[in-house]
Amino acid sequence: MARIAGSSGPKTEEAIRRAGLQLLYTHGYAAMSLRQLAGAVGIQQGSLYNYFRNKQEFLFELIRSHMRDLHAALDAALLPEGNGVARLTRFVEFHVAYHIERPQEVFICYSELRSLEPENFSAIVAMRRDYEDKLIEILEFGRATGEFRLADTRMAAYAILAMLSGICTWYRPGGRLSKDEVRETFLGMVLSLVSGVGMEESLPEPPRLAEVSRSGARRR
Template sequence: MARIAGSSGPRTEEAIRRAGLSLIATHGYAAMSLRQLAAEVGIQQGSLYNYFRNKQEFLFDLIRGHMLDLHAALDAALLPEGSAEARLTRFTEFHVAYHVARAQEVFICYSELRSLEPDNLAAVVAMRRDYERKLGDILDHGCATGEFRLADTRMATLAILAMLSGICTWYRPDGRLSREAMQEIFTGMVLALARGEAAEAVAVPPRRRGALRAGIG
């Protein structure tokens, strides 16, 4: 890669982040070296230390930055008030769209938790729990108002997030389903689960059946 003019500044920092995400997603954190990262960006290895002290700090910064972006985007997307069903719909639509758009960051955020040192891991786990709590609050509210029928909202929270987040490992933009179709299908499944309507959870919404594009996988 051609050398980026200068070894500091927002442009270089963004290039380092993009290259780091790609290298970690492809090779894993343990296998990626700072020499390799610097070569990918086109700068001297020593210039990396203008941005982080060591490789662990770099990984933590990537994952923490992703979690901050996720929280901010969710807060902007969620309805400030309204029915639990409307808020759960908005949450599901947001989560699917975000995880499709930023699949690489999501993958690293899950797969490289094991590579974080204890203090860094604790900080990220706390951020993840805060995100889970936002969904849990919606489910708790829905149960309190009678909109939802859930025996255990904590388990439902984890089940919904596991189902929705898995999309980043298999979804292809050129596949059978558009992002909008995925949002609608997943919303139907999540709402059916929350309402206790298991039989409806796997049904494809009729108005979307004719709008699905050819070929996943």
């Protein structure tokens, strides 16, 4: 978040950010107060205004900072070349690892999007759409090369992101599955999704009720 003249320094700013993340993660935006935040950092409430104007700006800057970090990390991780499977594999591996490592930021980014005022909401949604577009580009590339069988790459991207991002709500270090096992399981499911039967292929017509009754009747 931007530093305002007269603040006491970046260490205090980082302490405010960490404490705010914990409070938002534990209590939610509506229940968190600036008095709580100041108390968690050990400063006077008035000192917070050296770093942001109000609670809404604090939330917005936290989420925007997270989205900027997410974009930068993804750009560094993606393969500039390679086939569709290799590119999608790298995306999935990155997304899962990032969400495991930063569960608080990810959870707040999703759960508190509704708490943003309209202008701030639109700015974050645009950043999320840019992230989604990078996955869609990979899926479209794989479809063009014949590796992926997808009728609607945008719908597939939404499904993949919804599945992968949910990890921040249930994964716990030291649980039944290791990070590597979670990553490999997710990767297998995603690759199965994109290489399976596409929606443009018609499903077999279901049997008529009379036919089911005849085939299922016992022979006497």
